[in-house]
Amino acid sequence: MWSVTRPLLQECTLACYRLLSAMTQAVPPILSITPSRALVDEKFQVLVENLPPGCPVTLHSLHHSEDKDDWEAYGHYVSDHRGVVSVTEDLSFGGTYTGKEPMGLLWSMRPVPGSREGLRLRKINVCTPMLVNISVHSGHEDFRDRTPLASALAERWYMAPGVKRIDINKQGVQGTLFIPPGPGPFPTLLDMWGGGVGLLEYRSALLASRGYVSFSLDYLRSEHLSADVEFKYFETAFNIIRNHPQVIPDRVGILGISLGSTVAFNLTAYSTIIKVNVPRCIVCISSNHYHPPGTTLKAGFKILSKHFHKAHFDENNYMSWRSFGLDLIADPSNNVEVGRINCPMLLVNGCDDQNWPTVETAEEVARLLREGGKEHLLSRLAYPGAGHLIEPPFSPHFRATKFIILNSKKKVILLWGGHTKAHSDAQEDSWRKILSFLQLHLYHSPSVKAKL
Amino acid sequence: MQLSLRLKCLSVQPSRGLMDEKFIVLVQNALPGSQLTIRALHQCEDGHSWEAFGHYTADTTGTINVSEDPSIGGTYSGVEQMGLLWSFRPIPGSKSGLRMRKKNIQTPMEVTISVYQGHQTEGFADLVPLSGVAVERWYMAPGVRRIPVTEGGLTAALFLPSGPGPFPGLLDLWGGGGQLVEYRAALLASHGFASMAIDYLTAKITMETGKMVDNQYFETAYRVLQQHPQVCGSKIAMIGLSFGTSITLKMAVYSEVIKLSAAVCISGSHVQPVDGSVEEILRFFQKNGEKTRFSEKNEVIWRDLLLPIPTDPSLKVNVGRLQCPLLLVVGEDDQNWPSQESALDIKEMMARAGNSHLLTVLSYPNAGHLIEPPYTPHARSSTLKTVEIEEKVMCLWGGQTVEHSRAQEDAWKKMVVFLKENLYGGRNPTSFSHL
Numbered sequence: 001m002w003s004v005t006r007p008l009l010q011e012c013t014l015a016c017y018r019l020l021s022a023m024t025q026a027v028p029p030i031l032s033i034t035p036s037r038a039l040v041d042e043k044f045q046v047l048v049e050n051l052p053p054g055c056p057v058t059l060h061s062l063h064h065s066e067d068k069d070d071w072e073a074y075g076h077y078v079s080d081h082r083g084v085v086s087v088t089e090d091l092s093f094g095g096t097y098t099g100k101e102p103m104g105l106l107w108s109m110r111p112v113p114g115s116r117e118g119l120r121l122r123k124i125n126v127c128t129p130m131l132v133n134i135s136v137h138s139g140h141e142d143f144r145d146r147t148p149l150a151s152a153l154a155e156r157w158y159m160a161p162g163v164k165r166i167d168i169n170k171q172g173v174q175g176t177l178f179i180p181p182g183p184g185p186f187p188t189l190l191d192m193w194g195g196g197v198g199l200l201e202y203r204s205a206l207l208a209s210r211g212y213v214s215f216s217l218d219y220l221r222s223e224h225l226s227a228d229v230e231f232k233y234f235e236t237a238f239n240i241i242r243n244h245p246q247v248i249p250d251r252v253g254i255l256g257i258s259l260g261s262t263v264a265f266n267l268t269a270y271s272t273i274i275k276v277n278v279p280r281c282i283v284c285i286s287s288n289h290y291h292p293p294g295t296t297l298k299a300g301f302k303i304l305s306k307h308f309h310k311a312h313f314d315e316n317n318y319m320s321w322r323s324f325g326l327d328l329i330a331d332p333s334n335n336v337e338v339g340r341i342n343c344p345m346l347l348v349n350g351c352d353d354q355n356w357p358t359v360e361t362a363e364e365v366a367r368l369l370r371e372g373g374k375e376h377l378l379s380r381l382a383y384p385g386a387g388h389l390i391e392p393p394f395s396p397h398f399r400a401t402k403f404i405i406l407n408s409k410k411k412v413i414l415l416w417g418g419h420t421k422a423h424s425d426a427q428e429d430s431w432r433k434i435l436s437f438l439q440l441h442l443y444h445s446p447s448v449k450a451k452l
Numbered sequence: 453m454q455l456s457l458r459l460k461c462l463s464v465q466p467s468r469g470l471m472d473e474k475f476i477v478l479v480q481n482a483l484p485g486s487q488l489t490i491r492a493l494h495q496c497e498d499g500h501s502w503e504a505f506g507h508y509t510a511d512t513t514g515t516i517n518v519s520e521d522p523s524i525g526g527t528y529s530g531v532e533q534m535g536l537l538w539s540f541r542p543i544p545g546s547k548s549g550l551r552m553r554k555k556n557i558q559t560p561m562e563v564t565i566s567v568y569q570g571h572q573t574e575g576f577a578d579l580v581p582l583s584g585v586a587v588e589r590w591y592m593a594p595g596v597r598r599i600p601v602t603e604g605g606l607t608a609a610l611f612l613p614s615g616p617g618p619f620p621g622l623l624d625l626w627g628g629g630g631q632l633v634e635y636r637a638a639l640l641a642s643h644g645f646a647s648m649a650i651d652y653l654t655a656k657i658t659m660e661t662g663k664m665v666d667n668q669y670f671e672t673a674y675r676v677l678q679q680h681p682q683v684c685g686s687k688i689a690m691i692g693l694s695f696g697t698s699i700t701l702k703m704a705v706y707s708e709v710i711k712l713s714a715a716v717c718i719s720g721s722h723v724q725p726v727d728g729s730v731e732e733i734l735r736f737f738q739k740n741g742e743k744t745r746f747s748e749k750n751e752v753i754w755r756d757l758l759l760p761i762p763t764d765p766s767l768k769v770n771v772g773r774l775q776c777p778l779l780l781v782v783g784e785d786d787q788n789w790p791s792q793e794s795a796l797d798i799k800e801m802m803a804r805a806g807n808s809h810l811l812t813v814l815s816y817p818n819a820g821h822l823i824e825p826p827y828t829p830h831a832r833s834s835t836l837k838t839v840e841i842e843e844k845v846m847c848l849w850g851g852q853t854v855e856h857s858r859a860q861e862d863a864w865k866k867m868v869v870f871l872k873e874n875l876y877g878g879r880n881p882t883s884f885s886h887l
Binding site: 028030031032034035036037038039042050129131133135147148149150151152153154155157160161162181182183186187209211439443444 | 466469
């Protein structure tokens with residue numbers, strides 16, 4: 001990658017700015033985003049045309065979130081001899097991302113200077129798109145001093161056209177169900193998020209857009225009286241979904257992240273009502289199998305919080321649970337007996353996870369399955385430089401965010417880990433592989449009860 | 453589940469696209485060699501249902517890719533990536549003479565695409581598809597704004613692209629059916645042009661006073677556009693279809709106020725009483741009404757009304773005086789206007805005057821009169837109510853569906869490039885070569 005020297009850049013910028021000023025009395029450059037409406041896991045091409053040749057410009061993306069924060073990303077480019085900048089083909093020389101990064105304007109987004117600390121970007125209303133404004137400015141370092149030359153708006157959707165969203169409140173089970181368009185019935189996923197965030201629907205909406213009935217289960221809101229009651233809640237949820245007319249009963253899988261993966265392990269290892277081939281497969285992202293027997297999830301959290309004094313705080317005072325987590329899972333009696341699991345499993349982890357020893361957990365799962373002669377059931381993905389929050393692709397990376405400790409008013413900033421570029425690559429790669437794993441086990445594999 | 457289940461995965465990418473964007477329709481995980489029908493269904497705003505379908509055979513990997521594999525039957529055949537849209541026709545039992553046109557362009561056209569077992573040709577309503585997806589086709593890109601215009605007595609709608617601007621401007625005129633037709637202007641705004649669709653035959657002022665608009669009406673539209681803070685006043689073009697061509701050529705050559713950077717004339721003619729008002733031009737056409745012919749299906753053919761092309765210079769816009777680039781789009785099977793003959797005459801006039809370097813003619817064999825934005829269905833004839841006659845007639849537009857659809861796709865692409873080159877710069881001739 002060749003670097004552009006500063007004085008030369010300033011000269012170029014001035015010359016281009018003069019030319020552009022003259023031009024904008026005539027006509028400005030054209031910025032286009034193709035496709036302008038897409039699902040959040042789809043790529044787009046950002047192209048600027050009609051610039052003077054060899055012109056330093058900055059491409060800037062801006063998003064105003066539902067929480068009323070502003071997020072941005074930008075890359076510094078130089079137009080070619082045709083006066084074109086192609087984010088897909090050209091190199092960014094600096095900004096929030098560098099190099100050839102077609103989607104850098106999305107995944108490298110971060111709160112604008114002056115924002116509150118520890119923010120996290122998540123879409124709550126999945127029926128409307130995320131709006132991203134992409135603009136082109138002349139110059140590099142001082143691009144903010146000038147009004148944009150051109151801009152365009154991109155819509156990023158979690159829901160494909162025709163996907164139906166249904167609130168579920170049945171037999172005490174609460175959550176949101178997403179059904180793909182078409183006659184059905186469909187392979188299905190029980191989708192579970194992590195602790196401390198409430199009900200998040202966006203991954204389920206996206207899975208439905210990819211052809212799966214997906215149920216985002218709300219499992220932390222209510223106070224379960226005992227571990228048994230809580231376990232029954234999950235089994236009931238699983239059965240409600242399995243018996244839904246749009247669901248193929250023997251093609252139901254479970255997908256969980258963080259605490260959600262604990263639920264996935266727990267349900268799959270111990271349920272007696274869930275029989276052969278059900279769940280058909282499970283995907284555990286940032287796997288966590290810590291679940292002291294006889295405790296509810298909230299009680300488990302309480303036990304965890306007793307170890308907070310052992311938490312490691314980094315130079316920014318961000319809190320990491322990883323080290324005391326390691327101590328806790330060292331005692332196998334604290335953990336779900338994952339060796340009991342009999343279905344195909346995909347574990348996705350970030351090697352720089354600072355929140356929980358998820359890689360060590362995955363190692364332990366592999367060891368236990370190997371002992372039971374079931375290693376063939378396991379697929380593992382471990383990404384160097386990725387953190388705990390492995391989300392659908394192109395969403396910004398959060399190395400640390402505000403977190404409210406359950407049952408207390410205490411706010412901390414939790415360290416999730418990960419380095420932005422590596423983490424974003426992991427999100428993109430893992431999503432593709434998760435979808436491919438789900439397709440294999442839920443769409444393509446023949447039904448066990450097939451007639452020979 | 454007792455039977456071995458093969459779940460067919462149908463996908464359409466992008467699921468939300470602009471009206472002129474291509475999509476990829478893919479079926480996966482079908483039984484290799486199996487026969488399948490892919491069908492598109494759309495219910496338009498006036499409640500009529502339209503369908504298109506192709507017959508396919510899954511390959512050895514169990515895949516059908518509509519952009520690579522041939523349809524061997526249905527409403528289109530061969531490798532036709534967009535056949536499911538341009539070959540739309542009213543479902544059996546519909547009334548005749550229908551034409552698909554979207555009025556509310558702020559919502560998308562919704563199309564359901566489904567895959568059925570076997571090669572089906574009818575009775576789809578009674579069949580259960582194997583899989584189905586919903587697709588949205590938009591006239592407006594995100595961020596494009598629609599602004600109604602009533603200033604100066606205009607009945608118009610301005611579509612502004614997203615961004616600070618300023619943008620080159622466009623005046624968009626349709627033909628004898630009147631009404632405020634917005635979709636082409638909306639789509640052009642999605643390509644970076646501040647486009648104003650104008651109703652000049654059934655404008656509010658005409659409906660209220662009974663009087664046709666005069667030439668000042670168009671000059672007012674030009675001024676309003678030119679003075680808009682987000683419009684680049686020195687880069688304005690005009691696009692007209694059918695009777696809209698008559699207005700466009702007249703304004704381009706004779707108006708003291710309107711200075712065009714480019715003009716696009718689709719399916720029209722330069723034949724008109726020079727310096728006539730809209731009303732006078734219409735009366736001139738009516739005078740030749742006895743030249744109306746009828747097809748064997750009793751469809752009205754109006755192409756002879758202006759034939760033969762007169763030699764009298766007072767009956768033709770003097771295109772030799774044209775000072776801006778002109779793109780003429782002609783369907784050689786146009787049964788409504790003598791656009792091909794007119795184009796030839798225009799070419800001759802400009803050659804004699806020495807300004808033929810400004811002229812580009814796109815002439816399409818077997819294309820008809822209604823050369824619209826791509827991937828919308830071809831209507832060889834449809835019912836029409838013009839401002840001149842009270843009752844509806846069945847008008848023959850002409851064109852053969854396959855060639856007409858190809859003409860729409862090709863003409864649109866070239867038209868957008870023509871407008872970009874003449875309105876956005878042309879300093880870098882290779883800038884838009886990828887289009």
